[in-house]
Amino acid sequence: MDFEPSEEHRLIRDTARRIAADRLAPLAGTLDDGGGRAPFLENLKVLAESGFMGLNVSGHYGGSEAGSVGFALALEEIARGCASTAVTTSVTNMVAEIVEVCGTEEHRAAYLPKICDGTYPAAGFCLTEAGAGSDPAGMRTSARIDGNEWVLNGSKLYITSAEYAGLFVVWAVTDPDAPKGKGITCFLVEADAEGLIVGPAEKKMGQTGSATNPVTFENCRIPASAVLGDVNGGFRIAVGELAGGRIGIAATALGIARGAMDLAIRYVQEREQFGRKIADNQGIQWMIADRETELEAARLLILRAATLKAAGEPYAREASMAKLYASEAAQRATYTALQLHGGAGYIRETGLERLARDARITTIYEGTSEIQRLIIARETLRSA
The missing domain is CATH 1.10.540.10 (Acyl-CoA dehydrogenase/oxidase, N-terminal domain)
Structure with missing residues (x-):
């Protein structure tokens, strides 16, 4: 290996x-x-x-x-x-x-x-709704066929980069009488489609540089050819792509954590207290050792999931493991880095409080840590 x-x-x-x-x-x-x-x-x-x-x-x-x-x-x-x-x-x-x-x-x-x-500049992934977050099968956005066009109505929330996007992938209910999750279709919608409205950016705790917007569809007409995949087969696309997206979020969490620990390691090698570098204190060294071990483990979990995906093998469980572990390790790493800086870490100029805020969302978006645990357990029990 x-x-x-x-x-x-x-x-x-x-x-x-x-x-x-x-x-x-x-x-x-x-x-x-x-x-x-x-x-x-x-x-x-x-x-x-x-x-x-x-x-x-x-x-x-x-x-x-x-x-x-x-x-x-x-x-x-x-x-x-x-x-x-x-x-x-x-x-x-x-x-x-x-x-x-x-x-x-x-x-x-x-x-x-x-x-x-x-x-x-970007592309948008329109899945989440006010009543359909961890359970996307509960979405209410609808699409009906009218001649050679589909007509979309509904609203999506928390859409990353919506105001920059030139293209959206949108999920909507096309058969309301189908069993839950079975009557959903995926569509491609261009940003300039009539009836597509991007709302003002949300005011967020972190990752504020990337706009996150609501997207509303008001009798938004798109051609019949805009269907992605099969009619009523869109839920499978969403579930499959979310697994791949979790590799990206895990890697993002790892990068944030790595940036925080880089700052901390430099700082403890420069900062002196009681006549010596604080990096010489065993307590400081153990804090660094624990975080570095966790980040290396996170990297290996991420690469394992990515390798399985590249090989065409099932990888949903591994992607959830990587996302769960990396995102929660990032919480610990950013707060450890802040603690190692002492009062300086609490000052915005160091950038650590930004990294801590940026890391926080990684345990939430594209499936919370709790949802990742459900997926890991389900896939483990299914294969037992």
Whole structure:
């Protein structure tokens, strides 16, 4: 078993690390303070031009063909620089994968090049609703056929990068009489579709640089050809893609935690108290040892899930394990890093309080830690 990244994966990782250090990290604080929409979009364009918006997409459509492992390595580095940019990158890649795997050739030719080259700054994943979060089968957004068009009505919540998105993947109920989860269809909706309304960005605790918006559909008409996959077969697409997205969120959590611990390790090697560096204290060393061990374990869980996905093997349980462990380890790592800084960690200038806020959502979005535990237990019992 080889734990070393391939030459291609090292190139992807190192390129992402360089962009994160040169462009993303210097802007992260500004984005967190509510400024910098234009620079944020410029950085998304740089990432697209460098191949990071179609990491698991065929080169025929402008993708990088980096695979799931390359995706995980890249997201970790991007999040290390700016979590807000990482979540937009992760979701946009999710949408690109859905289009390639489930779309027609017309869909792929029309939309993938625009996602991969940055023509669309981002893409949106419209699943969550006010009454359908951890249980997406409870959604109320509807779609009815009218001649050669579908008419969408309803509202989605917490849609990452909605105000930047050029394309949305949208789930809606198309057969209200079907058993729960069976009458849902997935659609591709362009941002300029009449009747699609993006609401004001939510005011969030963290990852504030990435807009999160409600999206409403008011008699939104789209062509019959906009169906992604099979009519009434959309729930399977949602469940499958959420598993892949959890690898991205796990890698994002790891990157945030890694950024926090990098700051802490530098600080304890510089800070002196009682006549010596605080890094010389055994208590400090043990705190670092525990967090470093957890982050390395998180990385291995992430790469295990990514490797299974790349091989076409079942990976839902492993993706949930990676997301659960990495996101909760990120909570501990960011707070440990803050504690190691003492009072300085509580000051915004250090950036640690931002990292702690950015990490918090990773245990919630794309499936809470509690949902991950349910999935892990279900898949374990099913295979026993």
